[in-house]
Amino acid sequence: MxxxxxxxxxxxxxxxxxxxxxxxxxxxxxxxxxxxxxxxxxxxxxxxxxxxxxxxxxxxxxxxxxxxxxxxxxxxxxxxxxxxxxxxxxxxxxxxxxxxxxxxxxxxxxxxxxxxxxxxxxxxxxxxxxxxxxxxxxxxxxxxxxxxxxxxxxxxxxxxxxxxxxxxxxxxxxxxxxxxxxxxxxxxxxxxxxxxxxxxxxxxxxxTGSEDRILSTRANILRKVASNKSVNKSKSFAFIPVRGSNIDSRSMPFQKIGENYIIDLVLDDVIQAKVFDKIVVSTPDEVLIRYLQEKKYKNVITHLRSNSSAKINTSLDQLLSEYIRSEGADLQTTEFGMVIGIERPFNKGYLIQSAIDIARIFNVDNVIGVRPNSEIFFRHTGSSLDGVNFSSNSLRLERDDFYEMVRGFNVFRTNNLIKSNSLWGNVIGHVVFDQKSAFAIDSQLDVFLAEKLQAL
Incomplete structure (x- = not known):
């Protein structure tokens, strides 16, 4: 037949x-x-x-x-x-x-x-x-x-x-x-x-001729998927830790990039995301506290913490856990929190929104920002350099793709943090950043470069 x-x-x-x-x-x-x-x-x-x-x-x-x-x-x-x-x-x-x-x-x-x-x-x-x-x-x-x-x-x-x-x-x-x-x-x-x-x-x-066009399109897709699945109804909050320049010279909330302070650039993007019920700025810097109170940003509250809790080696996990417990049910009933650093002044609202949507769509414990890295990496074994993601037969495995973590960008489950005192869970998702949004400021040279990026 x-x-x-x-x-x-x-x-x-x-x-x-x-x-x-x-x-x-x-x-x-x-x-x-x-x-x-x-x-x-x-x-x-x-x-x-x-x-x-x-x-x-x-x-x-x-x-x-x-x-x-x-x-x-x-x-x-x-x-x-x-x-x-x-x-x-x-x-x-x-x-x-x-x-x-x-x-x-x-x-x-x-x-x-x-x-x-x-x-x-x-x-x-x-x-x-x-x-x-x-x-x-x-x-x-x-x-x-x-x-x-x-x-x-x-x-x-x-x-x-x-x-x-x-x-x-x-x-x-x-x-x-x-x-x-x-x-x-x-x-x-x-x-x-x-x-x-x-x-x-x-x-x-x-x-790729325009990362922004591709990533913003992905963000719109994720928003539609999240809406269709009705998974965008639970509460979330943002936590922005700011040490202040008196404690850490790399923390520069009042450094101007163009016409705006870094703290304002960051807050504008966080607010633009429209996914947070509350935005917490936690800092020992009383000048920053007064500045934000005078600005009267919608849904932004300030948290004055001690200088000792802002030292470089202080655990952010412990600080967040204690803060959530002190706020009672208001934050403890939120599904997701998100740590957002101020060292990156070019966050985009749609990247923040995408991170929350990914957490909800895929039910993961964390979502971090990443940049794909196609460079070849080697490790020292004691006797030689050994290729980490290098293959002499020109085979690239998806499991060996490398991603560089974007600093100061981490969605976490509130319940996990309360139970374990750790921001990190078992399953980690990711949102891809464009090169400009991933740019971090650590020095005056970076400030100079940020001024150039701002004009793009």
Whole structure:
């Protein structure tokens, strides 16, 4: 008996990738899996893309669409509406599918409730030369914290399942895969396969051009997810410890950056986040106390603490624990607290909001701010330097990704702190910071640099 294989729709999205699109189309045509249709959607290109696409118009399994520029998410929905396949996968016009990609992805749909399957990928340069292989975690064995979405491209979906959750959110101009991930995992299972599926081409046009745009879009997605899950109703508070320059020369609340004091820059961002029922500034500096009382910031209260409690080696865990107990039910009934330092004057309200949303969505104990660090690290073993995240075979494992912690940014569970006198729990989530927001001031040189950053 001949068993008919399911049809797979590969759609190729293109905007001014005329230098690469032929390789992408050919990689789709050369699949070892035979039952495919290909939809090429040109999103208003102004380069030579149309001439290359037209050379494929006589192929019976290829459809071409030319449209005015709509952006990626709307283009994804155009493809979803056109798709005849039981399964659908997007190939960006600057990437290349491996010959057995579709066959391998199909093999991952081993039960009816799996909605999406994804794999590993090679990173190549703009000429297609291999740089390294990126290998994902094993989602079947290792992953319990589902905060690392699949790659937006070359992930295969069951077409009907993707349509059933409404397709792509057209309000977004980027981060389509990040948004879709939350809606998929809310209703279905996902699966990754330990095989390289495609070559991701790293070049000037697809490297992150605006961290702020991407991270603010993520923040909006997290806000919507948190709202839909009704997990944004519990109380939270912010705790801003300020030693003051009399105790620590690096603590500079009244240092001006541009026209504003650092303390005002920090408070403005914390208030802008609109997630805290109370904002506590804890300091032994009576001048700062009077200043804040005169400013009359909404929801900001001051806590005058002793000089001894503000020494550099004083435990912040102990200080916070004692303060929460002294405030009684008002703070003890809050779900989350958040420590925010003043050494970083360029916090953004949406990053603070994202941290609280992540804590609630994923039910973690802590959320910290991080910067991804792609540098190679070594440790001294006594006899040699040993690579910590270095592999001579050019394999990069997701488990070996390094993140640098952003100082003075930590969401914690209030109950955990009360019970254990420690800010730290077992499960730690993260929110990615842009470079400017992560910048910390420790010296007058940093003040000079902050003045330059403020102007950007």
């Amino acid at each position: 001949i068993i008919k294989k399911p049809l797979v729709t590969i759609y190729i999205t293109n905007y001014n990738y005329g230098s690469y699109i032929e390789e992408a189309v050919e990689s789709a045509l050369q699949q070892t899996y035979d039952f495919i249709e290909i939809i090429i959607i040109d999103d208003g290109s102004t380069d030579q893309s149309k001439y290359i696409i037209e050379s494929y118009t006589n192929r019976k399994n290829i459809q071409s669409v030319y449209q005015e520029n709509k952006g990626l998410t709307k283009t994804n929905n155009v493809a979803l509406a056109m798709a005849n396949g039981d399964y659908i996968v997007r190939l960006d016009a600057d990437d290349i599918l491996h010959k057995d990609a579709i066959e391998n992805l199909i093999s991952g749909f081993t039960c009816d409730d799996v909605a999406m399957v994804f794999g590993n990928w090679n990173v190549v340069d703009e000429k297609g030369s291999f740089l390294f292989t990126y290998k994902r975690h094993d989602f079947q064995k290792d992953v319990t914290l589902m905060d690392s979405p699949a790659h937006g491209a070359c992930t295969m979906f069951k077409t009907d399942y993707l349509r059933s959750i409404g397709g792509y959110d057209e309000d977004l101009r980027c981060q389509d895969g990040y948004e879709l991930w939350f809606r998929v995992i809310d209703k279905f299972k996902v699966k990754n396969i330990d095989k390289v599926i495609f070559d991701y081409r790293r070049h000037g046009n697809n490297l």
